[in-house]
Amino acid sequence: MISVTEAQQLIIQKAKLLDTFTLNLEDAFGYFLAEDLTAPINLPSFRQSAMDGYAFIHTDKTELKVVGQVQAGDTQIPDLKKGEAIRIFTGAPVPDAADTVVIQEHTTRNGDQLILDKLPHKEANVRPIGEQITAGTYVLKTGHQINEASLGFMAGLGFTKIEVYRKPSVTILTTGNELQKPGTPLKPNHIYESNGIMLKSALGRIGITKVQNLKAQDTLEATKKAVKNALQQSDVLLVSGGISVGDYDFVQEALLSNGVKEHFYKVNQKPGKPLWFGTSEEKSIFGLPGNPASSLTAFYVYVLPHLRSRMGSLLPFLNERKAELTEDITNKIGKTLFLKAGVADTKITAYTGQASSMLNTYALSNALLVVPETETDLKAGDVVNYMDLSF
Secondary structure, eight states, rough: OHHHHHHHHHHHTTTTOEEEEEEEGGGGOOBOOSOEEEEOOOBBOOOOESEEEEEEEOSSSEEEEEEHHHHHHHHOOOOOOOOEEEEEEEBBBOOOTTTTTGGGGGEETTEEEEEEESOOOOTTTOTTTSBBBBBTSSSEOOTTTOOHHHHHHHHTTTEEEEEEOOOOOOOEEEEEEEEEEEOOOTTOOOOOOOHHHHHHHHHHHOOOOOEEEHHHHHHHHHHHHHHHHHHHHHHEEESSSSSSSSSOOOOOHHHHHHHHHEEOOBEEEESOOOOOOEEEEEEEEEEESSSSSHHHIIIIIIIIIHHHHHTOOOOOOEEEEEEEEESSSOSSSSSSEEEEEEEEEEEEEOSSSSTOOOTGGGOSEEEEEEEEETTOEOOOTOEEEEOOOOO
């Protein structure tokens, strides 16, 4: 059994980058850049007016003559002399001779006569060439996750295609003869299968949509065959259940018989101690606990950062933040605890119902409160770390 820190180090060390491909910019949201981008042009590429108003050559005079107009997109720009002004609109090119734009709210106009009610400082409201970025400088670097702002930024520089890391295909393999598909009358001593839809949705939150759900019967041969098929079809295999030490837990043997190399089995934590991780060439395999809350915790703490790392992220783990405890917490078992919790303002409260089978409190949680294995007693008012689930 290894510590949480050791397990997290291993899942990053063994995260091989997926291959890259060229993608249309309009389809790139959520992907990670696989290249450093440099600006092909200055932005803006010409001097722009930052406001609606009047362009002029700065002077102490407060009365000017309006001699023309320019709007965004115009290519013919009127000439301008001292003592003259040109009506101008936001984003329009500033005439070469002009060095200042006065906003229209600070003027009074009567025909072609313009009175400056408030004289701006020289160069006011003029965006210089390259104010945002200059040609040849870095725009975004490898590992940047593309968001709506970076899409707009790249489009403004004229990019139409970029190189990104591929997202993985994933198979979720559930085991357990007691599991039954929702929507059918529940048989005696059965439970509805919930981990499949839960894990698929969690994958969707990090942009992975090529996901298939498979079911294996609780026999060694059926599990071995299901594992073999999944490894042939997907980059990543998440096995739900069957990884503990019961008489009908065949997952570990099935994985090893299919040539998967084990990197660790069991982590000193609660919930989710019976966690298995291995690789097979370019494939990643996690054996997750069957209990739903344990499975989801293992996903957040290990699977998510491993997948994000393979997708090119330089910051793969969920954000850790700090908050003040509202109640005492005792940890007498010498394990790292991941507690379902709620954060409001600067306070954090661990919910009741921490059992590994319980999703009712998980559904309300926006945080995983982390109690290190070395901490035995935390008091109300202590500042603690938590993993932010609002990602």
